[in-house]
Amino acid sequence: MRKYRLMAPGPTPVPEKVLLRMADTLIHHRTPQFQAVLKDVNKKLKKVFKTENPVFIFASSGTGAMETSVINLLSKGDTALVISGGKFGERFGEICEAYGVRTVNYDVVWGEAASADVVRDLLKKNPEIKAVFGTLCETSTGVVNDIEKIAKVVAETPAVFVVDAISGLLADELKTDVWGVDVAIGGSQKGFMLPPGLSFLTLSAKARKLIESSDLPKYYFDLKAALKSHAKDDTPWTPAVSLIMGLDTILDMILEKGLDNALSYHARLAAATRAGVENMGLELFAKAPSNAVTAVKVPEGIDGAAFVKKMRDEQKITVAGGQAELKGKIFRLAHLGYTDEFDTISALSAASIVLKQLGCDVEFGKGAAKAEEMFM
């Protein structure tokens, strides 16, 4: 009877109402009925991304939209600045490399946020930089970057600023247009509380100009084709109809409560988690913690992989472990999706039990106590 609790930073639990919408009779995508849904979804996506520019929807994981940004904005031999402080920042560098785009790399210490001053210096030293790639929430470390500050720096140059907001969006603030972010990227299986399979991408006027000159090859992820279709509330290829139906429902649910509410909700869960784990004597990993996911250092002498495994197999709570250089060294508790205060307390309680089982000196109730206090 133990319930399954999905508390990894994506995929996240999906509200029943959304699951049922997706289970409704499938309709054809080239019909007035679907077009009406897509038109409405396109409008609502603009609100969530806080942009007046089009938001494109792809049938792909978030990585597909990341690749889309590189191959539509740049040309072979162009230079890009890649700000990377974890596994997902690195991905932009890998994509650039695959397409023959030269990169200037700003490698931030994992766990720390990127500095706008360093970005300014690098842009000055490398005036040939055409695009800057950054991350809102670096999922692998739980760090939120100061996108507003970095965007201001990039906006003073001819370069465009591309932000991977896949895990951060709806949990960490992102004012795409006000901050001057040229391309913001999202994914369905994070703050949108949908199953994986959709990715999103915004496009500023500044970024749109680059599309014209880009000579990198593309077809499925061609933004010229996407732009043409988007103008007619259509898609160039068959869209993932059922997921877009779910998107329609979840966008209504999110916008009804308001975007500020979504942000404060995530902030509330994240703050209680951070306070809870610290009260348990544990240490946070991220110097600038995101409200999407909290990375916690595995205590000295404790097997981090065993912790994640016992949480999953015995407590039925899926949390994420560390990736790459952080393997076994951290665990990550997400606040994304259809997750509430008592799921958060459950995760803290389960963590207490499992850490104790693994021989860690944790006092029972410390995590829950702090969370209760904060939630009251």
Added chain:
Amino acid sequence: MRKYRLMAPGPTPVPEKVLLRMADTLIHHRTPQFQAVLKDVNKKLKKVFKTENPVFIFASSGTGAMETSVINLLSKGDTALVISGGKFGERFGEICEAYGVRTVNYDVVWGEAASADVVRDLLKKNPEIKAVFGTLCETSTGVVNDIEKIAKVVAETPAVFVVDAISGLLADELKTDVWGVDVAIGGSQKGFMLPPGLSFLTLSAKARKLIESSDLPKYYFDLKAALKSHAKDDTPWTPAVSLIMGLDTILDMILEKGLDNALSYHARLAAATRAGVENMGLELFAKAPSNAVTAVKVPEGIDGAAFVKKMRDEQKITVAGGQAELKGKIFRLAHLGYTDEFDTISALSAASIVLKQLGCDVEFGKGAAKAEEMFM
């Protein structure tokens, strides 16, 4: 109360059992639970594609898998033979062009099947051809090509044979390994009766060798990454979890009845449709008709677009019209997905009503009569 009947060649109706499976609690993709599902799905996909080679699953529409075949097998400046007899055959040519792959084009008259002899001649005249791109069922014309014959011709050369089986698979026979098809491509929203959002691709040993030398840029659709993950029953990027759950259920349903049954079922619906429309005095468009979709010529003087619109808006039956040069000239009735004998008769009856309304001299009951006779 009029029910919605989706009879376009994809997306297709989805069985309720599958809809409910996809509406179940979402699980994380990096867990033993999901890995077990994926392992099983991978095995079952091999059966459906009749191959011993791996079948890759992408979170994308079928076009993504078509692009995958081009960019992983070929290099810039390579030559490919594109056999095209409709809108989807043409797509391979467009993808090749986008990536700087030279094409030899075999343009088949729309409505006719490709000739293996012509393919043989073209391969002889152009020994530099590294890959041949063909189509099982050309969705835009309703033609099924003789893939077995063409595969035999290609197999005698060093070239690999890539077949777009997106709309044909499960309706028209495809013996991937026995016939020597190197890469077969599928999509979720056709014979698989799933919502759109997944595509599939098989890979022979001969095709696998080409991957090593291919220099076209790629990332999301990189088969080297896919191969590495597939060996561990994993995926390089976040998979479309809910659709894969649905795939698990539908594959069980399909394999339980047997693949021969799936083929004969589609053949039965297609034969009754063909006989029905001919008995109504209408003419078939395809010289070699597929069992996935039946293309019917719109009678002289009748507005084809109005027919499709009235079928949809008044009869609540979504059929497809003609695309590109066939716009307004044909309509297409599909036999794919969760569609049965009485849906087929319903479509014939609705077509009689609508054609009569549009001023066509159709005798009521002629379509249904022939279908009843054949179904008995």
